[in-house]
Amino acid sequence: MATIDAYLGLDLGTQGLKALAITDDGRVLWRTRVAYPTQYLHEGWEEQSPGDWQDAVNQVLAHAASLPYKWRALGISGQMHTTVMCNGEGQALRNAILWSDRRSDQVVNDVKKKFGVDYLRSLVGNVPLTNFSLMHLLWVRQYESERYREIRHVAIAKDWIRWWLTGEWNIDPTDASGTYLLDVENRTWSTDLARDLEVDLSWWGSLRNSHEWGGVLIRGPEKLRGLPVVVGAGDQAASAVGTGLSTGELGLSLGSSGVLFWLINPFSIPKNNSVHVFCHALNGMWHWMTVTQSAATAYKWMQEQFYPNSTYQDVDADVARVALGAEGVIFWPYLSGERSPILEPKAWSGFVGLTASHGRQVLARAVMEGVTFSLKHCWDAMNSEETIVPQQIVLTGGGSKSSIWNQIVADVLNMPIMIITDDGAAAGAAWLARCAFENEWTQYPRHVVSEVVPQARNVRQYREIYDQYRDIVSHLEPLWAYL
Template identity: 50%
Template sequence: MVAKDWLRGTLTGTWAIDATDASGTYLLDVRNRNWHEAWIKMLDMDITWLPPVRESSEIVGEMVKGPTVFRGLPVVTGAGDQAASAVGSGLQPSELGLSLGTSGVLFWVLDRFSLPPHPSVHAFCHAEPHSWHWMTVTQAAGLSVRWLRDVIYSGADYASIDQEAAQVSPGSDGVLFLPYLSGERAPIRQPNARGVFFGLDSQHTRPQLARAVLEGVAYSQRHCWDTMKGNSDGMRPSRVVLTGGGSRSGLWSQLVADVLALPVLVTEDPGAAVGAAWLARNALMGDVAAYPRRTIAEREPNSLTAGEYEDVYARYRRIVAHMDLLWGSR
């Protein structure tokens, strides 16, 4: 059982798992949203070890333990954190979700199942019925900026970092940052990857490093998006819905718009808990209404800057390819 399923089972006496978390076990037939019996048999596992798979907004029991005032309340299955967060941000199939937290998560909702073009892209059931999602996760999005603050800025506030980075022109005067401070999951799948500042000379100072870190994380998300969409002409998002702590930075959200060459909608980020509560609301109301999100800001890509970033991003990709040869030799 996943932790939430153990807790729910303890409170309700009902054994179950939702399709989003079941997707992460590699034992689920994700297309059909149930256990892959043939695969489980090949692994010499007993399928009775596994709980029934239920939908995230399905009522699976009622409270039989805990405070008396809560006894008898209906309880829904719930969802994994990223799927619940997508519900809480009101993400629609035509939108690309991007969460800039400690990690960076790209989230694309699908109305029918299909295999992704690359093994670094997860294909999971979504928390809403009859929907799926593709997802990539990078290890050090906001973590890279926190490292920059703690090590180079001696704990200054993030607004100060933004102010200095904004003084530097796009491309950081030739400095590039690879945000691989904890290895990397997507799209390079390289646990030996390490962070890199490339192109430093004696004229570069702290502001160039600050902007390079913000740009480097944006390039890594562009790299994930290019990998996720592959050669598909059908993956043309109307906009990026940006959440997470990094979305509070006006400079960084504009960088994302320019590097991805897509409009960015910055929304209030209610978190996964609100998404889970909204799933419970939908279960009780019997519908699948979208969460009423609140818009904080809208960013349009600057065509001139976006064109400059195309050239720098191509250089970023070349450096990553060359560095991968070194990381692989460790």
């Protein structure tokens, strides 16, 4: 029996490590997932231990080595912005600061006040936010100065794991876009901003394309030693690759955060400054992106409170008893502040319309609807001039396992949806490795689970409820700084 050639993809996500193996034609051979914890040390602080990532990767590589495949190459993706600061030996000097961490709010305000948003956008294309790695770094410089003086390397999550596996320091343009130090249009470092903020660009390693080689495995099982490792891409760009997203399709990820992703060429800076513009994993392509901080995270919170040890299908069965509109209960999902289109790390979450007659199934539906209203708010910002006309939504992420939620998304956004297997970034990482190994680029053959179309009656009803949601949020905004 012939040995099957396989490519390994790793996605170092917020809630855990996903891994899969694919064949040369994109068929999935094997999947696994290893969870690791997030540490919430203070209000707004979110960290993870790089040692937990190492343990998860070791577990996956040991499993992969036991499989009867001929491994050809490895690709890595991971949570964007999450920042690891290291000494000269590559050892992490502290826990990684997550993309969702909000402690650098005052640092962001100071940077905006000193340089002005227009000047900053002219250099890197985006407005500074607490999510960006540079703001994590500046916070450490201000509040952990002794530790800052020890820094010799800084890496995004996937790049630190790749260094640990290969001994090579690299970063690709997709993750470099999320540092807030990249001239996104020209796909090169902004030396002007680095000079203005006195940041050493050499700490980030070599800037290399996502499909280029980033080293070979020098750790892990003997069977895998010497395996070539592609540089890889941040999770959203890798997910677009792994879902076969094409120009004219709107990507939507119901992952820990909720992300809308729109491919562009030529480069352009969106007029709404809550919309990001980042490099895509493919040369000559960029993407606009809006992010609501808590999507599947909000669902997970609801599940832990009201449906412990339940599946998406269990929750769906209960929620099916509740009519559209959640009996007048409206939820806004700002459990970790908000990023788009409300640039407010101090924003908080809540319900309105709640009474003693409402059970858990009402709250569950309200959470699904509230996250989707936030995504609609993001879409309105991205398409503020109504010039984008998507053919369809390509939906992935853990939240897409809920058939009720999928219908809500179709109805609120009033677009047809194609639901793709939840392999996203891991599949994209593996496919980048495959394309590098074969020295050719081809579109990933997406694996469609189902398709959903909006229901006209639901669309009309949700339009009214969404207007109520927007009105509630607008009245809440003045309160976030005080409560």
